[in-house]
Amino acid sequence: MLANINNYFIRLSIKSMTKEISKSKIGLFVPCYMDLLYPEAALKSLKFLEHLNLNVSFLYNLTCCGQPFFNSGETEKGKFFMEKVLNILNEYDYIIVLAASCTSMVKNHYQHFISNINTQTELKNKVYEFTEFLYDIYKIHKSKINLVQNKKVSILYSCHGLRELQLAKSSELRTNNINKVTEILNKIKGLEIVEIEMWDECCGFGGTFSYYENDLSIKMGKDLLNKFINKNINVILGYDLSCLTHLKTITKQQNREIEFFYIGEILYNSLSFTME
């Protein structure tokens, strides 16, 4: 009896919470390389968010977070793109970014160049990576959404999302962080998630690092790819398509057919009416 009352109140609070979220005005930030290389993944992610009854608008004029410039020390050029992001901040309740490294640039690194504490706080409170939003705000792991996909997959835990956004707990730490990525993916019935050894080691992309130190970048990518291959993985998921692309560019040399998916794609493909 008490359990039933408890459940009722939980369902009621989730209902009212999701009602509140569906009233929020959300802006969708599509990373520069996704617009050019992965339009399908971006489209499916948008459609997935719309399926959740979220009021999402694509931020058509936001082309880049400035990371390639900041990471190369081209601070002024980076600030050009930063200003564009800051200018639209107050028009939205949330901004969802379809890449973790871009999110971290905005949430964690813009603050080095902004003195206004209110703006810094606004960035931290409003800007979310896709997975982060689904877990922290929408609480999809507590929802009743029906997701099905029969696939055996593994996950690439890109570093910025892992260590700067704490999307999971990296092996260096002795904290109690939750793995938000698997919490969400576990909602997909039929999905088998395989963990690899040293799953949190850097893939070696590092943006401009792959230019400065291409040989080392490729070696790091190869080492990680081999860990997936050793566990017979053919499908690798991630929340950062930049890292996945880096692996893709060296997969052919390993003579393996491996598919790479953005997490938004997988979620959309798992919706019952899109069963693939």
Add this chain to the structure above:
Amino acid sequence: MKHQVLTKKFLGSEERVNWHNQALLHVRFKRDNTTQKIPEWEELREIASQIKLHVLSNIKKYIQQFYENAKRNGFIVHFAKNSEELNSIVYQILSQNNINKVVKSKSMLTEECGLNPYLESRGIEVIDTDLGERIVQLRKEHPSHIVLPAIHLKKEDVAETFAQHLNTDRNNANPTYLTREARKHLREKFLDAQAGITGVNFAIAETGGFVVCTNEGNADLGTTIPNIHIACMGVEKIIPKLKDLSIFLRILAPSATGQLITSYTTIFQRPNPNQTVHIVILDNGRSRILKHEDFRNSLKCIRCGACLNTCPVYRRSGGHSYHATIPGPIGSILNPHRNKTEFGDLPFASTLCGSCSNVCPVKIDIHNQLFLWRQELKDIQKMPKWIFSFLKNFFSEPKKLKILHKIARFTKKFMPRFIEKKIKRNLPEIPPKTFRQIYSEQYHDKIQ
């Protein structure tokens, strides 16, 4: 950019890179195993970080307190503004006492100052007594790691070196055999030495004492037999109270080697009878770093080397690729202060993965500082300037991005195979339509 060039060389032997990588990973995993058994590990890190920040915020007071208490203990305290002064002070002490045979335990600080060559050119024999340091000294190499100086060498390399210098059996690479031979050799040096130079792990302001940690007891041997002990320390090694060791001694060894504590942890409180003890406190740019809000956290460093062991770049490029006394992530944020041109390549030798910041026992935000250093070094990094102007222009607005898309499609279509072969990558396919184009078609009424 030096690190890239040296790394490319190091990568020449994949088998050796994999071996080096595994050797460092082994140490990282030992650190993991030990810290997993310390439930309050994260608390210890936070407290250690706070204590260090507190000292840095009150450094003058703590220097004064340490100085007075150390003098009261009977230590002779010197201050050295820079490495030239430190070398000169040490030389004065030795020459005034007619000393020409010295043993030295591990001190990255004396490496930083180039003390060995300075003394050797003035006729003083300096024997590094830490086994790893002795090996690289015999090979006339620099250490490649701040805790494990010879980690880049295989036992066969050591056998070869000992055969050359200690007349051992060239074909016997058994570690126990090699260690016993080194011990015999070093014993003679300890007995002959007229002075012992050590580093300092922690200097306690409250008591005026200082701590030296080793696994070989070489600091203790080197400061018990000779009657002159010279301890060299960076000014940031000061901690407030004796009880603060209950934090620092619990995080140092686990982070460095995965041990709970080093085999020998000695607190020097006063000189032995008939012994003179000198402490040389070095600045050498540390007070300049302290003034930098962005970079002062790097002064918390307790030189454990954990960041080196975890760094996926260090593990696959080796310490020598950093062409500096202190390599790895911590070296990459300390060295550029010394010389931006010479060491400006180091903050770019990183993917900013953040693993270093997570293992740092005193919570230095290393990967953050690498990012902030890059903002100071845009003229050092080697990507051609026009690429950034080009990218900025074509990313600046949706219209331009569309043009970039067309350029990319065109380039990929006519991209000669040899370029993909040269960069050893297969470039991704570029879809015919961008997201913005598809979005405009499907959501045309939603465009502002």
